[in-house]
Each structure stands twice: as C-alpha cells, then as structure tokens.
Amino acid sequence: MDDKYKFIDFLGLRFNVANDLSVLVSAVLVFILVFALSRKVTMRPGKAQNVLEWMIDFTNGIVKSAMPDGSGKQFNLYAFVLFLFIFVSNQLGLFFQLKIGGFTYVKSPTSNPLITMGLATVSLLLSHYYAVKKFGFGGYLSNYARPVKFLLPINLLEEFTNFLTLSLRLYGNIFAGEVLLALIGTVAKSLGAVTFIGAMPLAMIWQGFSVFIGAIQAYVFTTLSMVYISRKMEQE
Secondary structure, three states, X not given: OOOEEOEEEEOOEEEEHHHHHHHHXXXXXXXXXXXXXXXXXXXXXXXXXXXXXXXXXXXXXXXXXXXXXXXXXXXXXXXXXXXXXXXXHHHHHHHOOEEEOOEEEEXXXXXOHXXXXXXXXXXXXXXXXXXXXXXXXXXXHHHHHOOOHXXXXXXXXXXXXXXXXXXXXXXXXXXXXXXXXHHHHHHHHHOOHHHHHHHHHHHHHHHHHHHHHHHHHHHHHHHHHHHHXXXXXXXX
C-alpha cells in the first residue's frame, strides 16, 4: 500500500495532514454517535438510550475487571471515550478513504504507528500520574524495587515493553488489514471483470473480518490500559 501524504510545517513542527484529518474525523464521528444516542435521555429509555447505556456498562465492566475494589470509577469516562475512539478509528479506513491527487487525506488513523504510540503514551502517563498521586513521588519510585530490589532493571524495562506492545499491536493489526484490502483491490482490477467478480466475495469476507478485528483491538487496548493503570496503583 503505497500511500503519499501531505505535510505542513508550522512553528518548526511538521504535521501529517492525513493523520490530523483522520483523527479529527474519528473524533467528530464519536461525538455525533454519542450525541445522537443521548439526545432523549429518560427514565424509560428507548432503543438509542439502551444502546448508549449498554456501551457504558461494557466499558465500565472493563474498568471493574481491572480494579474490582471500586477505585477505578474515576476512569470510567476515560475507558468509554478511549474504546469508542479506537473502535471508530479502526473502522474508518475500511469504509472510507479520501485520496486526492495521489495523496491520502483520510484513512484509519490507527494504521499509523505515531497515532497508536500517542494513545499508548496517554494511557501510560495517566498510570504514572495516579501512582504518584496515590503513593507520593518517593513511594512511586520505591515500587520499582519491589518485591525485591534486584528486579529494578526488569521493572524499568517493562515500562518500555508495555509501551511498545500496547501501541504496535494495535498498529500492526489495523495496518495489515488495510494492506490486504488494498492488495485484494489491486487483484480485482488486474484482469478486468473476471478477477473483479472473483475478488469481490473475498473482499467482503475480509472486510467483515477486519471489522471484528478492529472491535477486538479496541477492547484489548482499553483493557490493557486499565490493567497498566491498576498495577501502578497497587503496591507489590
């Protein structure tokens, strides 16, 4: 998948237009979805409100499974927004891509490692912030030497591996899905009607499978984010 991207330099920083627009589109779609489902909130919920409440209960369950003592209630909203944003971002490129003049402007933002690393950074920074808030800076640092001091290097290395696995797992799955869809599209155009008819069922099957993978990856990312936060808020 040979995509070309526009870049804009501003205040000494370089911005990828496709990344920025794709993230913005995903955020707007999440807002529209939640706004549409929550317009008529009543004590006797209708179908739209039931869907919204189901999604909230689902993400609250993720938080509760990671922090069963009830301390994770403050992360319920973060888990809800994180799951929805990643889910929509994962699906965006499957159903809509904007390419003008050979340049890509809209795609799945999570098919770029910089976006997934940014999401992982937010989750991990939150885990460190709340650990310092709970134990104090000294107690936070001492946790790296527990349960025994010689585990300090391993515990420090784990911080780096957590960042890589959290971000690159999401990126790899979404990027691979888009690459395969692009390859199927190339095959479909290669020999005219014959290959087009043969490739269509394969494209539909893979697109459905990619929707499933996108949902699973949103769940995995949110779950691991809550697990990492819960581990930082516990003393070994």
